[in-house]
Amino acid sequence: MRPQVVAHRGASHEIAEHTLGAYLEALDAGAEALECDVRLTADGHLVCVHDRDLRRTASIRGLVSTMDLAELNELDFAAWKNPWADLDDEAPDRDEALDRVLTLRKLLETVADYDRRVEVAIETKHPTRFGGLVEKRLVEMLREFGWHTAGAPVRVMSFSFTALQRVERLAPDVQLVQLVEKPTHWPMLRRVVGPDTIMGPGIAMLRDHPKVIESMARQDRQIHVWTVNNEADLDLCLKLGVRAVITDRPAFILDLLDQREEAAG
Numbered sequence: 001m002r003p004q005v006v007a008h009r010g011a012s013h014e015i016a017e018h019t020l021g022a023y024l025e026a027l028d029a030g031a032e033a034l035e036c037d038v039r040l041t042a043d044g045h046l047v048c049v050h051d052r053d054l055r056r057t058a059s060i061r062g063l064v065s066t067m068d069l070a071e072l073n074e075l076d077f078a079a080w081k082n083p084w085a086d087l088d089d090e091a092p093d094r095d096e097a098l099d100r101v102l103t104l105r106k107l108l109e110t111v112a113d114y115d116r117r118v119e120v121a122i123e124t125k126h127p128t129r130f131g132g133l134v135e136k137r138l139v140e141m142l143r144e145f146g147w148h149t150a151g152a153p154v155r156v157m158s159f160s161f162t163a164l165q166r167v168e169r170l171a172p173d174v175q176l177v178q179l180v181e182k183p184t185h186w187p188m189l190r191r192v193v194g195p196d197t198i199m200g201p202g203i204a205m206l207r208d209h210p211k212v213i214e215s216m217a218r219q220d221r222q223i224h225v226w227t228v229n230n231e232a233d234l235d236l237c238l239k240l241g242v243r244a245v246i247t248d249r250p251a252f253i254l255d256l257l258d259q260r261e262e263a264a265g
Contacts, residue, residue, distance in 0.1 A: 002261070003237060004244040005253050006121055007031040008227050009050065013248040016081035017057070018048040021098035023107060029251035033119035033244065034111065035157075035226075038104050038138065040130045045069040046104040046137055049077075050125070056080065058101075065129050072101040104138075108145055111153070119153040121177065121224075121246070124167075126160040135166040142171060149173050157200055161192065168194075177224055183209040186216065198222040198243075203233050206240060213240055231256055 010022025011029060023034055036048040042065060054062045058075040078099035104122070111118045124134050138156065142148045148171040156167045157177035164176045178193050179200040180186060193199070199216040203225055206213055217223050217240070224244035225237055234256055237245050247253045 001241070001243070002257055003242050004032045004119070005030075005250050005257070006033040006035050006119075006224070006244050006246040007250040008035050008246045008248045009037070009048075010034065011248070011250055013229070013252075016078035016099065018050065018102055019078050019099055020102050020106065020110070021078065021095070023102075023110065024098070026250045027110075027114060027118065030254050031118070031250040033121055034107070035121045035123065035246050036102075036104065036107060037123045037125050038134070039064045039125055039128065040134050040137060041069045041072060042066050043068040044137065046134075046141065047072060048102040048104060048107060052125070052128070069101070069103070075101065077101055104141060108141070108147075108154075112145060117153055119155070121155050121157055121244075123157040123179070124160070124163050126158065126163055132163075132166050135163055135170065139167060139170040139174070142174065147174075155198070161189065164197070179226075180205065180216075183212045186212050190215070195219065195221070198224055200224045200226065200246075202226055203228055203236075206233075206236050206242075210240065217241060228253065 007026030009017035011025035012022055015022040015025050026034060037050045038046045039049050041047055049064050052063055054060050057077050057080055059080055076099055111120055128134060142154060147154045150173040155175035155177055157179050158164050159179045164178060167174055167176060177198040177200045178189060181202055183205055199221060201213060206225060222243040225242050226246040228234055228237055228245040228247045229249050234253060245253060
């Protein structure tokens with residue numbers, strides 16, 4: 001079965017992660033799903049930002065959770081990706097609207113208005129000073145879009161089992177993905193995760209602990225893997241029956257999958 005190609009923070013290999021520009025690039029490439037991380041601002045907006053602080057992606061000191069959305073809107077979230085761009089006289093003019101902080105609402109509106117079905121995998125980041133308010137606000141937004149029911153083009157992911165429990169209580173029909181970083185976490189998780197919960201291990205776990213992955217996949221449980229950026233890792237995912245590959249390079253991975261289908265006849 002051909003796995004779903006999920007754009008990790010957009011087409012983040014080429015364009016600054018979590019910007020609208022990165023997601024539009026991924027959609028143009030044909031990505032079947034988009035992945036994003038969400039955090040709450042001080043005034044209660046969900047924004048697509050991975051790190052708790054802004055040093056890496058906005059080049060300033062400060063925490064997402066202590067700033068209002070209006071303050072974040074004043075920052076450039078793309079310049080860090082290509083710091084020498086201003087010195088390139090031949091570079092095209094940048095659309096600043098594509099480089100600013102991206103709200104989850106704007107991302108979901110973009111997906112809702114797109115001309116084909118695109119799914120969204122939303123990761124809630126923990127620990128955070130807001131605790132369960134993150135999941136509460138997220139589910140409220142999903143309800144606004146009508147995406148809290150079975151078959152909706154959205155799933156919620158987290159490394160925090162507690163966070164996913166909150167989502168399950170608030171919206172029991174939303175698909176959940178339990179992210180896993182270490183193989184030692186699986187013996188505990190296998191006792192508590194629901195039968196329909198998707199498991200989300202990192203690619204290193206597939207390389208180094210294939211028996212753990214086989215255990216996760218029993219009873220036809222879906223496996224979604226991050227972050228798959230090269231040919232060898234994609235082939236490993238195909239060998240192990242992975243159902244979704246989360247990648248910084250959606251166009252590259254889609255091309256590889258097309259090549260394999262053509263070779264198979």
